Amino acid sequence: MNEDDVLAERFEEHRVHLRAVAYRMLGSLSEADDAVQEAWIRLNGSASEDIENLGGWLTTVTGRVCLNMLRARKARPEQPVGAHIPDPIISHPDGPDPEHEAMLADSVGLALLVVLDTLAPPERLAFVLHDMFAVPFSEISSIVGSSPTAARQLASRARRRVRQAAPAPDLDxxxxxxxxxxxxxxxxxxxxxxxxxxxxxxxxxxxxxxxxxxxxxxxxxxxxxxxxxxxxxxxxxxxxxxxxxxxxxxxxxxxxxxxxxxxxxxxxxxxxxxxxxxxxxxxxxxxxxxxxxx
The missing domain is CATH 3.10.450.50 (Nuclear Transport Factor 2; Chain: A,)
Structure with a gap:
């Protein structure tokens, strides 16, 4: 197995996690796949041997890609009018398959995704990465171009919006x-x-x-x-x-x-x-x- 194959194999170990990050950030399954593919392209073009924590590096890169996609989305003049429902993930009534289960951890319901769509892109990134994936604010701040304190405030504002508009549902x-x-x-x-x-x-x-x-x-x-x-x-x-x-x-x-x-x-x-x-x-x-x- 050559170095490229080893790198691809290591990336595949993180794909489901990265897709879960991107889905929470974008609310679109196709755009989530695009973001994950872009993360692979950036990894493939980097000095991967110098990356100590590949999972953390890929999460950060995916977050940055999603942030850029959200900003581009907000800048487009043809924004949808009225209600917009994020892409739902459909599973059989007896329970989701393992990949869907990983995608939907933390009770990522449609109501929550609708609220996330109302957040400013940096707020959404700070909330998703910190509250859902425990990424430190020191790393989040480097993505949004702010101080760790400012990144913490972004997550805090987002958290208040989410709690007010999308309280936790019954789990039964x-x-x-x-x-x-x-x-x-x-x-x-x-x-x-x-x-x-x-x-x-x-x-x-x-x-x-x-x-x-x-x-x-x-x-x-x-x-x-x-x-x-x-x-x-x-x-x-x-x-x-x-x-x-x-x-x-x-x-x-x-x-x-x-x-x-x-x-x-x-x-x-x-x-x-x-x-x-x-x-x-x-x-x-x-x-x-x-x-x-x-």
């Missing part, structure tokens, strides 16, 4: 599924009282129709308004397939076996506090979810 998957199933049943039956009882008073529904249907990309707040939307959707007569969406109870909406939407639910205190619906036909096709409804 059986309870989540029970609540979600009851919600779907009440929606089909048009049982307004049951819907209200299953929804947190401040529940938020985010619906992302994508660039093809921007008028459908909306945010609906409050139990009454969300209940009305649920009853309207149920009248369409669609069928659903239970799945895990970012390791939480969710469904794929698939009338006649064709996926048209992915719904992720956040349950806290036995009530639904967030419903995230991805109905972008382009992105659903890219996620390859047809296998879950066949």
């Amino acid at each position: 998957l059986a309870l989540q599924r029970e609540v979600v199933d009851a919600f779907l049943t009440a929606s089909r039956e048009g049982d307004f009282a049951a819907l209200i009882s299953l929804l947190d008073p401040d529940v938020v529904l985010r619906f992302d129709g994508g660039q093809a249907r921007p008028a459908l990309s909306v945010v609906v707040r409050g139990a009454k308004a969300v209940s009305e939307q649920a009853r309207i959707g149920a009248r369409l007569g669609v069928s659903v397939k239970p799945v895990l969406v970012n390791a939480a109870a969710g469904v794929i909406v698939a009338p006649r076996g064709a996926p048209v939407a992915i719904m992720g639910f956040t349950v806290r205190g036995g009530r639904i506090v967030a419903i995230d619906v991805l109905a972008d036909p382009v992105r659903i096709g890219q996620l390859g979810v047809s296998a879950f409804v066949s």
